Amino acid sequence: MTKKENKLAFNAQAIQKLLDSISFDAAGLVPAIAQRHDDGEVLMLAWMNREAVRETLETRRVTYWSRSRRSIWRKGETSGHVQKLVSFRIDCDGDTLLLGVDQTGPACHTNRPSCFFREVSADGLVEISEPLAE
Amino acid sequence: MTKKENKLAFNAQAIQKLLDSISFDAAGLVPAIAQRHDDGEVLMLAWMNREAVRETLETRRVTYWSRSRRSIWRKGETSGHVQKLVSFRIDCDGDTLLLGVDQTGPACHTNRPSCFFREVSADGLVEISEPLAE
Numbered sequence: 345m346t347k348k349e350n351k352l353a354f355n356a357q358a359i360q361k362l363l364d365s366i367s368f369d370a371a372g373l374v375p376a377i378a379q380r381h382d383d384g385e386v387l388m389l390a391w392m393n394r395e396a397v398r399e400t401l402e403t404r405r406v407t408y409w410s411r412s413r414r415s416i417w418r419k420g421e422t423s424g425h426v427q428k429l430v431s432f433r434i435d436c437d438g439d440t441l442l443l444g445v446d447q448t449g450p451a452c453h454t455n456r457p458s459c460f461f462r463e464v465s466a467d468g469l470v471e472i473s474e475p476l477a478e
Numbered sequence: 479m480t481k482k483e484n485k486l487a488f489n490a491q492a493i494q495k496l497l498d499s500i501s502f503d504a505a506g507l508v509p510a511i512a513q514r515h516d517d518g519e520v521l522m523l524a525w526m527n528r529e530a531v532r533e534t535l536e537t538r539r540v541t542y543w544s545r546s547r548r549s550i551w552r553k554g555e556t557s558g559h560v561q562k563l564v565s566f567r568i569d570c571d572g573d574t575l576l577l578g579v580d581q582t583g584p585a586c587h588t589n590r591p592s593c594f595f596r597e598v599s600a601d602g603l604v605e606i607s608e609p610l611a612e
Contacts (some may be wrong), residue, residue, distance in 0.1 A: 354598065358599075358600060358601065358602045361602050361603070362598055362602065375509055375523060377523065383518065384513075384517065384518025384519070384520075385518065386513055386518075386520065388569065388574075389509060389511065389574040401598065432597065432598040433594040433595075433596060433597045433598070433606075434594070434596050434598075434603070435522065435593040435596075436586050436587065436588050436590075436593045436595070436596075437593075440593075440594075442520055442594040453570065456570075459569040459570045459571075459574075460574075460576040461567075461570070462499075462567060462568050462569075462570075463565055464488065464492070464496055464535065464565075464566040464567070464568075465492075466488060466489070466492060467492065468495050468496065469495070469496060469499060469568070472567075
């Protein structure tokens with residue numbers, strides 16, 4: 345087992361302690377930022393409930409809670425654009441997660457690498473990346 | 479005027495169009511991720527209302543909405559740890575902001591560079607950065 349794999353070999357007790365450190369909101373959710381682990385590109389923000397946090401840590405495949413579908417959302421389950429978990433951080437007050445991920449394919453449903461492809465300029469919003477070729 | 483400054487010279491009409499593109503939540507807020515513009519370090523996540531977005535774009539100094547104090551929060555107003563706006567992006571569905579910032583001093587109230595200084599390891603949460611010296 346490599347050092348990186350060992351670093352993410354969580355046992356049930358460690359996961360429970362982490363869950364106790366997270367401040368879930370009134371809806372039982374916490375925002376999670378997905379950041380590409382190697383170059384730091386911020387890919388997306390989605391939400392997790394306790395079950396999604398637990399599954400993400402147990403499987404090392406990033407799983408969110410879909411607020412629109414009101415169900416567990418295993419990122420890439422249909423598209424194949426999975427996120428492998430590399431690191432898992434929480435912020436000072438425990439109400440935001442920062443995930444270092446190894447992203448397969450585009451993160452965005454528009455087929456762009458990142459969901460943050462619109463940037464404010466003097467002319468309004470401009471698109472700064474193109475959809476990836478299929 | 480340099481090219482970068484010109485890029486962020488927003489007029490009132492551009493700001494209004496941007497505001498119309500943002501999906502504020504039921505509380506009138508949107509999460510904003512602050513990322514250090516040069517090395518990609520994610521510093522913090524905080525919230526903005528329409529007024530905070532407008533002030534951030536007009537002044538190029540990042541301003542949030544403090545949910546705990548229920549007031550406008552001009553980041554660094556008391557600490558001096560201001561965030562100068564470098565870039566301002568929104569995501570595909572308009573419900574998250576990504577700010578490229580030039581951070582003065584630590585971003586975190588614990589005096590650490592980033593609020594995300596706790597990382598999950600096999601032993602539970604470990605601190606991965608120290609508070610900066612005063």
